[in-house]
Amino acid sequence: MPKHTVAVLGAGKIGELVVAGLLRSGRPAENLLVTARRPERGAELTERYGVPVVDNATAVERAGVLAIAVKPQDAAALLDEIGGRISADTLVVSLCAGLPTGFFASRLAEGTPVIRVMTNTPATVDQGMTAISAGPHATDDHLSIAEEMFKPLGSTVRVPEYQQDAVTALSGSGPAYFYLMVEALIDAGVQLGLPRTVAHELVVQTAVGSAMMLRDSGEHPVKLREAVTSPAGTTAAALRELERHGVRSALLTAAEAARDRARQIAEAAG
Ligand SMILES: NC(=O)C1=CN([C@@H]2O[C@H](COP(=O)(O)OP(=O)(O)OC[C@H]3O[C@@H](n4cnc5c(N)ncnc54)[C@H](OP(=O)(O)O)[C@@H]3O)[C@@H](O)[C@H]2O)C=CC1
């Protein structure tokens, strides 16, 4: 098998997203491998994508790029199992929140290039946001390989690694913040007397339309918000309540909590 094979280690939500995305972007299934802890999960992926499911040791033997998509808490055990088998010409791409590239480098042969990536679930529909950082021994060519993997799944940006915990707090966890807001607004619509299906459609389409304007108009969000806000109108009344309830400060402290949790995860992993 050619060494340009990518192996995804850990076929959970993010592992599946990467496998499916690489296939959608035209990478042949025979250049992909995936590993799963549970055989039934492996069978599910083979059936769904036609990608070979192998054990971790076989993946290491055959692949030139290893995408580590296990939970950060499972990474040490995985590295204990395979770290010693990974040759220094293998590119290790970690998708794990919180874990610094040094965590991997210290468990790999000297000279092994490591890249840290933070993607997000909208990559499932090719609207992801992926931030990529070079770790030890990762060259520009290695960064390009990681970019080629994630560019078809949305946008990519290169960031210095010290920014990755903040990235995780914004775009990694970010989809959950928006989903929570949508969920709460749908409930509000029901409280106001709308049928739930109607409330759902109104809120989701408003979210999609607003997101497209944010991305495509080039306007600052303040300008877009001002355009909705008529003097002494309905929006001004609603925004006053959001400010009174401290929405800005809630978002700030939420992002800080996510960043701090990423740091704790790294500390606990050692
Ligand atoms: N969910 C998200 O939105 C994002 C997650 N991430 C990061 O992606 C990584 C994966 O997260 P997510 O997909 O949500 O988690 P999941 O729990 O869904 O996936 C992790 C998978 O890894 C498998 N696994 C664990 N240990 C091994 C092993 N030794 N060999 C093979 N497979 C193994 C697990 O198997 P089993 O089913 O048996 O538990 C599970 O299927 C995490 O590090 C997370 O921080 C990054 C960005 C966004």
Ligand SMILES: O=C(O)[C@@H]1CCC=N1
């Ligand atoms: O919640 C988490 O830890 C992961 C990382 C970013 C999104 N989900």
